[in-house]
Amino acid sequence: MDTDEKLLRSLTSITRTSNDSRLSFEEKLQRILSEMVSCMGTERGSIMIAKRGRFLSVAASTDPRLIGEKQPVSEDAPSCWVFKNKKMLAIGKTADRKAFCNRFDHYRKDAFLLMPVLNQNRVIGIITLTEKIGADRFTKADQQILLTLSAHVISALENHRLTESLRKKKRLLKQKNEKLQKLERIRTELFNMLIHDLKGPLSEVIANIDILSYTVNGDNLEYVDSARTGCDTLFRMVADLLDIARMEEGSLKLAMEKIAPSDLIRESLARLQAISKSRNVRMIQKIPDVSAGLEANADRALLLRVLQNLLTNAIQFSDPGETVVVGFEPVEPHQILFYVQDNGPGIPAQYHDAVFDKFTQIGARRDGRKYSTGLGLTFCRMAVSSHQGTIRVISDGVHGSRFEFTVPRHI
Template sequence: MSPSAEETDLVELKGCKILLVDDDRLNLRIIRGMLQGEGYILTEADSAEAALEKYPEFQPDLVLFDVILPGMNGFEACRELRRLHGAQTAPVMFITAKQESEDIVEGFSAGGVDYIFKPFRQKEVVARIRTHLQNRLLSEKQRTLVDQLSRANAAKNKFLGMAAHDLRNPLASIRGLAEFLMDGTVGDLKPDQLELINLIHQASQGMVNLVNDLLDVATIESGELKLETAPVALTELVEKSVMLNGLESARKRTQILFAEAPQVPRLSLDAAKIRQVIDNLLSNAVKYSPPGSTVRVALTTNETGDQIICVRDQGPGIPENERDRLFKDFGRLSARPTGGEKSTGLGLAICRKIVEAHHGTIVAENHPAGGCEFRVSLPSSS
């Protein structure tokens, strides 16, 4: 017959270490008697100062402090323990005969987790101690699991970065060779051959985009996103992006219109990273708007001096039940590109991380008349 969950928990608690701190030998003897048979390892101290000396060597899982002690009292000792050992300090329970709310609140304010009241009641004492030891073990298990997951995630990011880096060069070569053939450098191609080369070029371009996005995600998640900031004229950055994306959007007969921007002060930005954000927003606007649409871009300044980039499309908008996926990795929505373009589902997640690294925000809102507007707000000082 397999052990119950409670029996398993009790087995795990055996060997837990408890530091008992009281200058009354009778109290210590009573508590020892109550805990006899639980399998705990107990040690004693008759003052707060002695307890603080024993703590680092004994490394208890729980500390029981009498509130009234010679010299430093239990509340002061608890504060000192937390100052010395920080978040890893073992939970502290106080022993007291006082049950006034002011005294109890002071103990919790000092960092204690519970009280044992005199006169002692064995079942209550054992149950309270057992509960806090179980919480301590659960917290340690969670911390261990988080550490393991962090290491696994770091290993994943490293592998992802290496794989993407190794794939990018051959994919770029395939794309380049396809362009070489499409240009007719090696001679004219038959229509069916040209169609196949176009398919190769489109597929390789899609793969290059995916690999680049994966490299960006791996870099950001590994904490290695480093901004190279310098004073940047945001108007010029937006104008350049609009011009270059406009050439691509012409294939869908889509216009990108940039409203006349006011004179704005230069911001300290990583120009390449912010340009990546603008390019992605413009590309998405064209991608999800029907052919022949107009994408409108504006640059404004709010009352606090933050500069705001607005990109409004004529697409289907964002379904309310899918809004939470919008800026997440691989967060594809039900809307599909109107011209068969590829989407990795990583672009907006990368945009959000870049904008947040600049201490800015990025939001999206649907318009009643249709379409969606993305707004990137960049602080005047970051």
């Protein structure tokens, strides 16, 4: 077999080995080294890997005992010289050999050949061949053959470097994610604890305001009503926060029962009389003729708060003297559709989905002020979804908004 044919066979074998995904990195290097030793006609050889630019580590060797050995690049050794100078080193005479202090004495022959494996002018590995069979020297042709072979080792070494880099980044990312998840759990627990603790003193304030309303009359009663409305709104916000957290955790249990939709609407309107009066917004209920015997299968408390949130938003975004309409109607298949219609500024089409996200701020009102949907609509979406229903907003962004949601009928 002539030299060219032998080189071609070795290159083919090295390429096949480098691309074999079934082999580990160590197995690939060992097979590649064996092929190079055979092609170059030597008895010994090794492949060293550069580690963080501080030392060289033996990754493959014809002597298994050397695998894993490390050599600082600061030493006076042939491999260190090649690493620093990024050049091939060919030694053929005893005098040349003695130029390096740290060269093992157990070699039987003088000649050895070292080739840097370069990638973007950076040494990523070093190939060492010693104990040349036959003449104790490496010819120019041998050096050219090793140069050709080393070019095909780059892919195996660089793929390993990239894999190690990716594995390290993945490990760091996992650690950061675990830390973030821990911080998020702490934040959530603290948040829920604070919100839960707010309910106690807030309930006490509301109770005392109710008592105070029986002892105050005249103009002062208006201030008491305003304080009670503010506390009611704050109480709903606290309840929304707690229930959103429970629904996100999947720990909120629904208390399903048969509910007359007309009763639900009347109760929600009664609870918001004070705020609608203070805003000078009239509320109208529309009860269909077919409402007799019509019942929803739902959690009464949750649906009542859904209606209250939608009505509160409609009142807040309506100008004085405007009208808010609330009603329901049966729809197929076996559902009841509730709706709240206002004549406010409307919601642009691009925000029809975003309004149900937490703390969403939408455009500008006609008076130039920003307004936010806060958590009320987020709670509405999650509460309706927990009933296997849907909720949406219909608006052209100019002539008011209509919020609709569905819940199952009791059959």
